[in-house]
Every structure is written in C-alpha cells, then in structure tokens.
Amino acid sequence: xxxxxxxxxxxxxxxxxxxxxxxGINLRVFQGDFYAIIGPNGGGKTTLxxxxxxxxxxxxxxxxxxxxxxxxxxHLLGYVPQLRTFDFTYPISVRGMVLSGLLGQxxxxxxxxNTEDTGLADKALLTMGIGHLANRVIRNLSGGEQQRVVIAxxxxxxxxxxxxxxxxxxxxxxxxxxxxxxxxxxxxxMTIVLVTHDIGVIVSHVxxxxxxxxxxYTHDSxxxxxxxxxxxxxxxxxxxxxxxxxRVLRSHPxxx
Amino acid sequence: MAGVLASVACxxxxxxxxxxxxxxxxxxxxxxxxxxxxxxYYLGIDPLLGALAFTVxxxxxxxxxxxxxxxxxxxxxxxxxxxxxxxxxxxIYLTPGFAPDLFGYLFGNILLVPAGDLLLMLFLVLVxxxxxxxxxxxxxxxxxxxxxxxxxxxxVEHLVLLLLVLIALTVVMLIQVVGIxxxxxxxxxxxxxxxxxSSQVGTMMLYAILLGVVFTTMGIFLSAFLDIPSGATIILxxxxxxxxxxxxxxLIRRNC
Numbered sequence: 001x002x003x004x005x006x007x008x009x010x011x012x013x014x015x016x017x018x019x020x021x022x023x024g025i026n027l028r029v030f031q032g033d034f035y036a037i038i039g040p041n042g043g044g045k046t047t048l049x050x051x052x053x054x055x056x057x058x059x060x061x062x063x064x065x066x067x068x069x070x071x072x073x074x075h076l077l078g079y080v081p082q083l084r085t086f087d088f089t090y091p092i093s094v095r096g097m098v099l100s101g102l103l104g105q106x107x108x109x110x111x112x113x114n115t116e117d118t119g120l121a122d123k124a125l126l127t128m129g130i131g132h133l134a135n136r137v138i139r140n141l142s143g144g145e146q147q148r149v150v151i152a153x154x155x156x157x158x159x160x161x162x163x164x165x166x167x168x169x170x171x172x173x174x175x176x177x178x179x180x181x182x183x184x185x186x187x188x189x190m191t192i193v194l195v196t197h198d199i200g201v202i203v204s205h206v207x208x209x210x211x212x213x214x215x216x217y218t219h220d221s222x223x224x225x226x227x228x229x230x231x232x233x234x235x236x237x238x239x240x241x242x243x244x245x246x247r248v249l250r251s252h253p254x255x256x
Numbered sequence: 257m258a259g260v261l262a263s264v265a266c267x268x269x270x271x272x273x274x275x276x277x278x279x280x281x282x283x284x285x286x287x288x289x290x291x292x293x294x295x296x297y298y299l300g301i302d303p304l305l306g307a308l309a310f311t312v313x314x315x316x317x318x319x320x321x322x323x324x325x326x327x328x329x330x331x332x333x334x335x336x337x338x339x340x341x342x343x344x345x346x347x348i349y350l351t352p353g354f355a356p357d358l359f360g361y362l363f364g365n366i367l368l369v370p371a372g373d374l375l376l377m378l379f380l381v382l383v384x385x386x387x388x389x390x391x392x393x394x395x396x397x398x399x400x401x402x403x404x405x406x407x408x409x410x411x412v413e414h415l416v417l418l419l420l421v422l423i424a425l426t427v428v429m430l431i432q433v434v435g436i437x438x439x440x441x442x443x444x445x446x447x448x449x450x451x452x453x454s455s456q457v458g459t460m461m462l463y464a465i466l467l468g469v470v471f472t473t474m475g476i477f478l479s480a481f482l483d484i485p486s487g488a489t490i491i492l493x494x495x496x497x498x499x500x501x502x503x504x505x506x507l508i509r510r511n512c
Contacts, residue, residue: 055403055406079404081404085404086400087275091457093455096396100401100404100405101408103405104408109390110390113393137455
C-alpha cells in the first residue's frame with residue numbers, strides 16, 4: 001500500500017462553553033490504515049470526528065482531508081454517526097436511503113439516479129449482508145439492521161476513508177462479532193477510522209491504535225503485535241495519570 | 257378549481273412539513289401573511305401580493321436567523337407570528353374606510369376567488385411542482401438527514417431556505433381557500449393521514465393531494481348544503497378523517 005496521507009490533523013484545539021474538549025491533537029491517517037481511536041465517554045471522540053468533517057469549527061489548528069479543507073473534500077469520506085440525526089419513521093426504503101449517500105458525488109443542480117446507482121446501492125447492501133432488505137421501509141428494521149443500512153449509506157460512494165463513531169452501540173454481542181468480520185473485510189480495500197469506548201473488541205482487528213481523552217496518545221504500530229496490545233493497555237494508565245481513573249477502569253475487563 | 261390547485265400544492269409541500277416537522281414554522285409564516293394583507297389594503301394593491309411578500313420575507317428571515325443567530329426556531333416562530341398579526345392590525349387601522357373582504361382572508365372564501373387570483377394560484381402551483389420535481393432527491397436527503405446532507409456537501413442552507421419559501425407560496429394559495437387562521441390544518445392534515453399509509457415520499461405526496469381534493473370538495477358541498485362557512489367545514493372534514501384514521505389504526509394495530 002502507498003503511504004499517502006488521507007487525513008491530517010495538526011495542533012487541533014476545541015472548546016465548548018469555556019471547557020477544553022480537545023487539546024493539541026495531532027493525527028495522521030495513512031491510506032490503508034485501520035485506525036482505532038479509543039477513549040472514555042466524554043473524551044472528545046465524537047467531537048474530533050465532527051471537527052474532521054468540518055461540522056464544527058476548531059479554535060485553532062488545521063485539518064486536511066486528502067490535502068484539502070474538510071469543506072472541500074468531506075464528501076469523499078464515508079461517515080457513520082453515533083447519534084441518529086434522522087427520524088427512523090421517515091417514509092423511505094432501505095435502497096432509497098443508501099442511494100441518498102450518492103448525492104454528494106452528483107454534479108449539476110438536478111440530481112437523478114440511474115440503474116448504475118441502484119446497482120451500487122445494492123452492492124453496498126450486499127457487503128453489509130442485508131441485500132434482502134433493499135425494498136423494506138427503514139422503520140420496520142431492527143436496531144442492528146438499521147445500523148447496517150447507515151454504514152451501507154456511507155459505503156455506497158466508495159469513500160477514501162470510512163469514519164465510524166461507536167458503530168456497535170446499536171448491535172448485540174453475537175452480531176457484533178459478525179459485524180467486525182465485515183469491517184475486517186472492508187479494511188482490506190479501504191481506510192477505516194473507528195472511534196469507540198469499547199477497548200476489548202477492537203484490539204484484535206485494527207492496525208493502529210490511539211487513545212483520546214482530551215489529548216491524543218498515539219501508538220503507531222503498523223502490525224498487530226504484542227507491543228501494540230501492550231500499547232493499547234498502557235494508554236489507560238496514561239489517562240489515569242491525567243485524572244480520570246474511574247471511567248477508564250470500569251470499561252476495563254478485570255482479567256486483563 | 258381553486259380547491260384542486262390548493263390541494264396539489266399542500267399535498268406536495270404538506271408532505272415536507274410533516275416529515276421535517278415544520279408545522280409550527282408554517283403557522284408562523286401563515287400568520288405573518290396577515291401583515292402583508294394589511295399592507296395590501298393600506299397601499300391599495302391586491303392584498304394577496306402583500307401576503308406573498310410578507311410570507312416569503314418571514315420564511316427567509318426565520319431560516320436565516322436560525323442558521324446565523326443560533327436562535328431556537330420556536331422562539332423565532334413566536335416573534336414572527338405575533339409581529340405579522342400586529343402589523344396587519346396596524347395597517348388596517350391606518351387604512352381609511354372599511355376593509356371589505358377582510359373576513360375572507362382570515363377565514364377563507366373559496367367560492368369567491370377572482371379570476372386573477374386563480375391565475376396567480378395556477379402560477380404558484382407550477383412553480384412549486386417544478387421546483388420539487390427537479391430537486392426531489394436533494395429535498396429528500398435534506399429533509400431526511402440534514403447533517404449527513406451537509407457531510408456529503410449538498411447546499412443544505414440554500415435548500416432549507418428554498419423549502420421555506422415554497423411553504424410561503426403554498427400558504428398564500430391556501431389563504432384563498434381556508435383563510436390565514438385555518439391554513440395550518442389544510443397543510444398538515446392530508447399529509448399526516450397519507451403518512452400513515454405510505455412508505456415513500458412520492459406516494460405520500462400523491463395520497464395527500466388526492467385527500468386534499470376529496471376534503472375540499474366534500475367541505476364545499478357540505479357547507480353549501482348546510483349553509484355554513486366553507487373554510488371551517490373543509491377543516492372539520494379533514495380533522496374528522498384524521499381522527500378516524502388514528503382510531504382505526506389504534507383498533508387494528510396496522511397501517512391503513
């Protein structure tokens with residue numbers, strides 16, 4: 001894989017109501033990375049992703065997506081938000097919702113879908129293992145199925161990077177394993193940035209880990225090694241030193 | 257004829273009002289129209305033209321202020337709603353003589369729509385239908401998930417403002433049929449009923465249009481037969497149908 005930088009964050013600061021949420025964040029995501037950012041709730045994970053997407057203006061620092069500003073290039077990313085920013089009772093079919101993910105790449109004022117687009121949508125649904133749901137209305141789906149549709153919508157435009165914010169929140173444990181198998185397959189052909197508070201699951205799949213709790217602690221391992229696992233678990237220790245011990249320890253399985 | 261034209265407009269736009277939860281905004285816009293009607297009397301021009309200017313102005317003001325001044329929409333709605341009414345009262349007070357069909361504008365008078373207004377309505381329907389037809393997929397994306405639409409770089413702000421302007425145009429049309437005070441019901445009830453039995457925005461619009469035609473026709477005939485005001489009758493027929501659908505849904509526990 002080439003070493004092209006796809007996301008570059010330099011000295012990013014962000015505060016809300018006078019409280020510092022992100023402090024001097026430096027992050028580089030290269031093409032082909034499966035990058036996990038872990039950290040406690042309230043550690044600034046979602047804020048960081050939203051800043052990368054240009055949805056909130058940072059106090060200081062620069063963000064580059066494929067060398068350009070977030071506003072210019074964010075449509076080349078696939079975003080899976082943590083919170084539902086839409087209404088699941090909206091009258092739209094699964095295929096229709098996935099198709100809406102393609103609109104950003106349509107040129108001109110009048111945007112219509114052709115059979116090629118429908119093919120892309122169906123392919124994205126197959127990738128997520130829900131091809132059979134294409135004609136269903138989204139309000140009749142289960143939480144896990146809905147989450148897969150949300151990811152399919154992010155995938156349909158063949159994004160350079162897939163940004164996932166706590167993607168397993170809506171998924172139960174058995175489907176979760178299956179879910180990470182899908183992600184692992186995707187990681188072969190796509191750069192993925194995954195944000196989660198769940199330390200246990202991610203370690204066996206990702207190629208790089210960083211810990212976020214206001215500051216970002218990076219562990220730049222390229223392969224899956226003992227070192228990296230060590231690194232990942234060293235991180236809560238760092239965070240403890242920064243004064244948030246309880247939160248971190250609670251999400252920490254006792255036998256580890 | 258006026259009823260059919262109005263039904264087409266409120267079927268299309270009412271659908272967006274319902275799925276994007278803009279009922280209160282529509283109320284604000286329609287009451288702002290009263291200011292325009294007052295101004296029309298004062299200047300001696302067609303009050304509907306005044307209403308057109310005021311509704312479009314109110315729509316743009318509320319949309320801009322929400323996005324720029326970070327005000328809560330319901331606060332803005334309250335302000336615009338009352339200001340529009342107050343201006344209307346003031347202008348009518350300042351106008352010498354008696355305002356002849358003021359009551360018609362407040363409560364509707366579908367049986368006495370002048371030919372000129374009918375032409376204006378036809379023009380507005382064409383504008384609304386054409387705009388929605390061309391931008392259907394964009395409106396779908398924005399009304400479904402505004403934040404995601406932003407991420408894929410759709411011109412969300414412009415689309416939202418345009419949608420508000422379309423609501424304003426629709427309100428002006430409906431004033432002739434049911435009057436300022438009852439506009440909100442005709443805009444929302446057909447679409448609310450049609451939402452219960454459709455799984456796609458397109459079909460929802462179609463059903464809403466058909467329901468609107470049925471309600472206005474039934475309302476007019478009933479009002480002529482019983483010699484009661486037409487606008488109020490149309491609304492009561494619609495509300496009764498909505499109630500019946502809700503009860504039926506509750507009893508059968510399935511859609512339509």
